[in-house]
Amino acid sequence: xxxxxxxxxxxxxxxxxxxxxxxxxxxxxxxxxxxxxxxxxxxxxxxxxxxxxxxxxxxxxxxxxxxxxxxxxxxxxxxxxxxxxxxxxxxxxxxxxxxxxxxxxx
Amino acid sequence: xxxxxxxxxxxxxxxxxxxxxxxxxxxxxxxxxxxxxxxxxxxxxxxxxxxxxxxxxxxxxxxxxxxxxxxxxxxxxxxxxxxxxxxxxxxxxxxxxxxxxxxxxxxxxxxxxxxxxxxxxxxxxxxxxxxxxxxxxxxxxxxxxxxxxxxxxxxxxxxxxxxxxxxxxxxxxxxx
Numbered sequence: 001x002x003x004x005x006x007x008x009x010x011x012x013x014x015x016x017x018x019x020x021x022x023x024x025x026x027x028x029x030x031x032x033x034x035x036x037x038x039x040x041x042x043x044x045x046x047x048x049x050x051x052x053x054x055x056x057x058x059x060x061x062x063x064x065x066x067x068x069x070x071x072x073x074x075x076x077x078x079x080x081x082x083x084x085x086x087x088x089x090x091x092x093x094x095x096x097x098x099x100x101x102x103x104x105x106x
Numbered sequence: 107x108x109x110x111x112x113x114x115x116x117x118x119x120x121x122x123x124x125x126x127x128x129x130x131x132x133x134x135x136x137x138x139x140x141x142x143x144x145x146x147x148x149x150x151x152x153x154x155x156x157x158x159x160x161x162x163x164x165x166x167x168x169x170x171x172x173x174x175x176x177x178x179x180x181x182x183x184x185x186x187x188x189x190x191x192x193x194x195x196x197x198x199x200x201x202x203x204x205x206x207x208x209x210x211x212x213x214x215x216x217x218x219x220x221x222x223x224x225x226x227x228x229x230x231x232x233x234x235x236x237x238x239x240x241x242x243x244x245x246x247x248x249x250x251x252x253x254x255x256x257x258x259x260x261x262x263x264x265x266x267x268x269x270x271x272x273x274x275x276x277x278x279x280x281x282x
Contacts, residue, residue, distance in 0.1 A: 008112045011215045013153070016116045018211035020123055020146075022204035027127035029200030035132050035178060039139050042170065043123050046146050049158075057153045062251045068158050069252065072165055073263040077270035079170045083177045084274035090181050091280075 013054035021047030034086050034096045038079065045075050111152035118145030132178045136171050143167045157248045 024047060027040025049068045056064025086096055093100040122142030129135040143166045150159035252260055276282060 005109075008109050012112060013149070014215050015208075015212055016112075016120070016149075018208050019120055020142075022208045023120065023123040023127055025207065026197075026200040026204045029203065030197045031127070033132060033183075035174065035183075036127070036135055039135055039174060040127055042166070043126065043139065043142065046119075046143065046166075050146065050149060053150055053153055053155045053158060057155070062247055063255075065155055065158050065248055066251050066256055068155075069161070069248070070259060070263055072161060073267065076165060076170055077266050079173060080270045080274045081277070083173060084277035086177060087181065087278045096181065096183065 010054050010058040014051055017047045017050035017054065019047075020044075020050065023047075032098050034089065034098050035083075037098065038082050038086070042075060042079065045071060108152060111148060115145045115148035115152060118142065119149065132183060133175065136174050136178065139174075140167045140171055143171070157245045 021044050024040045024042075024044030027043065028037055031037050031040065049071055052064040052068045052071070056062060056068075089101055090096050119142045122138045122140075122145060126135045126138035126142060129138060143162060147159045147162040147167075150156075150162055
């Protein structure tokens with residue numbers, strides 16, 4: 001208990017980042033509204049970012065923070081394209097449920 | 107570092123994330139996600155990563171999530187279309203995989219000390235390698251690192267954003 005509630009170490013941040021990632025994972029697997037799935041994905045990216053910054057501080061190396069910068073840039077691009085796809089999906093299928101888009105299942 | 111920053115920021119992020127994932131109304135989901143990202147920003151600031159903490163609020167909460175709200179409003183998603191809960195058999199599957207993932211990370215971090223009851227000390231793989239140095243993630247330090255060592259990836263990221271803009275316009279336009 002002392003180790004958990006005492007001094008905040010890098011391990012605390014890594015476990016928290018795993019928890020945030022797991023919450024996002026639950027969202028991606030269970031929801032079927034495409035917009036909410038995309039939001040859960042952003043949450044997973046954020047969990048990874050937290051681990052990056054924690055290890056960056058742990059090793060006193062700023063490259064982890066630079067990587068987070070690039071992750072955020074890619075996440076912005078990904079969100080823009082994915083939302084465009086969702087708009088196109090809504091136009092074709094009349095909804096944003098991913099159960100409507102099953103053509104690739106074969 | 108201040109433990110309160112960690113506990114409060116972490117609680118806000120986790121609770122916000124859980125609520126965002128479970129809300130039936132997509133707009134409520136976005137708002138809880140904003141709360142989660144603000145908590146995440148507090149965590150970054152607690153780790154002296156000032157620049158990342160600020161762009162977390164500016165870019166994530168300020169730009170990306172507003173884009174989500176914009177699209178939800180644009181599509182005019184009726185709540186009835188959002189209300190259908192969501193694949194019950196996948197809920198157990200999702201919870202199981204999430205639990206397994208967290209258990210794996212905890213096992214790695216603690217070196218199995220939680221299960222074997224080994225006297226803690228230096229368990230796990232995350233050890234201090236020497237004296238912790240002061241690391242200031244200020245704009246100056248990050249910009250120095252970014253433009254001195256990662257200039258090419260930075261320029262490629264700008265091209266990526268340009269491609270994303272053009273791609274989004276091309277995808278959403280009815281007639282090109």
